Amino acid sequence: MTNCTEKKRKLIERLGIHFEKEMDLSPLAARILGLLILSPSEDLSFEDITNITCASKSSISTNINLLLQLKIIDYFTKPGDRRRYFRASRNHLKLTLNDNLSKVDKQLEVLELIDEFNQGAEKESNHKFQVRLLYREFLKNQQKNLQNTLKKISEIQDTQ
Amino acid sequence: MTNCTEKKRKLIERLGIHFEKEMDLSPLAARILGLLILSPSEDLSFEDITNITCASKSSISTNINLLLQLKIIDYFTKPGDRRRYFRASRNHLKLTLNDNLSKVDKQLEVLELIDEFNQGAEKESNHKFQVRLLYREFLKNQQKNLQNTLKKISEIQDTQ
DNA sequence: CATTTAGTTCGCATATAACCGAACAAACTA
DNA sequence: TAGTTTGTTCGGTTATATGCGAACTAAATG
Numbered sequence: 001m002t003n004c005t006e007k008k009r010k011l012i013e014r015l016g017i018h019f020e021k022e023m024d025l026s027p028l029a030a031r032i033l034g035l036l037i038l039s040p041s042e043d044l045s046f047e048d049i050t051n052i053t054c055a056s057k058s059s060i061s062t063n064i065n066l067l068l069q070l071k072i073i074d075y076f077t078k079p080g081d082r083r084r085y086f087r088a089s090r091n092h093l094k095l096t097l098n099d100n101l102s103k104v105d106k107q108l109e110v111l112e113l114i115d116e117f118n119q120g121a122e123k124e125s126n127h128k129f130q131v132r133l134l135y136r137e138f139l140k141n142q143q144k145n146l147q148n149t150l151k152k153i154s155e156i157q158d159t160q
Numbered sequence: 161m162t163n164c165t166e167k168k169r170k171l172i173e174r175l176g177i178h179f180e181k182e183m184d185l186s187p188l189a190a191r192i193l194g195l196l197i198l199s200p201s202e203d204l205s206f207e208d209i210t211n212i213t214c215a216s217k218s219s220i221s222t223n224i225n226l227l228l229q230l231k232i233i234d235y236f237t238k239p240g241d242r243r244r245y246f247r248a249s250r251n252h253l254k255l256t257l258n259d260n261l262s263k264v265d266k267q268l269e270v271l272e273l274i275d276e277f278n279q280g281a282e283k284e285s286n287h288k289f290q291v292r293l294l295y296r297e298f299l300k301n302q303q304k305n306l307q308n309t310l311k312k313i314s315e316i317q318d319t320q
Numbered sequence: 321c322a323t324t325t326a327g328t329t330c331g332c333a334t335a336t337a338a339c340c341g342a343a344c345a346a347a348c349t350a
Numbered sequence: 351t352a353g354t355t356t357g358t359t360c361g362g363t364t365a366t367a368t369g370c371g372a373a374c375t376a377a378a379t380g
Contacts, residue, residue: 093294
């Protein structure tokens with residue numbers, strides 16, 4: 001059940017630290033996510049998670065509900081079994097990329113606002129202008145890459 | 161001196177909220193940055209910043225030093241004037257993109273670790289494997305875009 | 321030398337985050 | 351119906367973030 005080798009434990013810690021920083025999760029939520037990512041073909045119940053992470057029931061409950069709410073994880077049930085079995089959401093990459101895309105869009109919007117403001121009155125250095133131009137180009141490329149990847153993901157999911 | 165129209169004030173608030181979220185700055189630090197970005201050709205002293213943001217000297221001091229430390233802002237002095245004049249760092253985009261690049265590198269590393277782990281034991285679904293492949297491709301494109309943009313920035317800066 | 325200017329530093333207040341254990345609740349089981 | 355399983359919710363603790371005012375310092379000015 002609690003199939004958790006030393007190697008896996010260490011990797012969970014490693015991923016936990018990574019996700020904590022990169023996804024802005026609480027330490028425990030990040031570790032739970034790490035655990036679930038490394039256990040794609042196992043069925044992990046609430047109790048399994050409690051045992052492996054060694055955290056209190058209440059903290060696990062809170063953090064699982066947080067991850068569920070953020071759609072970072074999923075759960076399924078088995079017939080005749082009251083427990084929920086958790087897993088990393090199959091949809092999460094898609095959601096992340098969409099999130100990313102909207103961030104890029106927001107940055108482009110802000111850039112637009114700054115441009116507008118500067119066109120009005122300020123005598124701006126050529127250098128600053130060029131850098132903003134470059135930055136816009138960069139953001140547009142990010143957009144393209146994101147849109148493209150999202151399209152490919154949809155294609156895979158449609159095939160399945 | 162405190163050349164600050166209503167329009168500019170509103171835009172400062174707008175940028176403040178944006179930077180607070182996107183750059184993980186304190187509200188005041190984010191507003192100071194917004195202010196400096198919208199005042200590229202003005203000389204903004206400590207006092208100007210105090211007046212425009214309506215925050216206490218101590219908070220301004222703390223937050224300016226924070227922004228300086230993060231290399232998000234810069235300052236210069238004028239001969240025979242003790243005051244420092246602050247501005248958005250000319251180098252900041254470069255630093256941001258470098259940061260971004262190292263994040264992408266870290267994500268690729270973590271992906272590598274997960275792949276390695278899964279090759280060992282787990283019977284993984286084809287779908288998950290394909291998604292990870294796609295994600296890796298996405299990250300590599302991000303890398304390329306970042307590296308490319310950084311190169312172009314260097315070129316601009318060399319010309320100047 | 322006394323005062324002003326230009327900032328820094330300190331202690332305090334308030335808010336929020338992260339975790340815990342204990343009590344509680346709802347559903348199933350003997 | 352009594353007990354067990356599967357969680358949730360509540361109150362408290364500790365740590366950290368954000369801001370303030372008041373006291374301080376170091377340099378320039380009169």
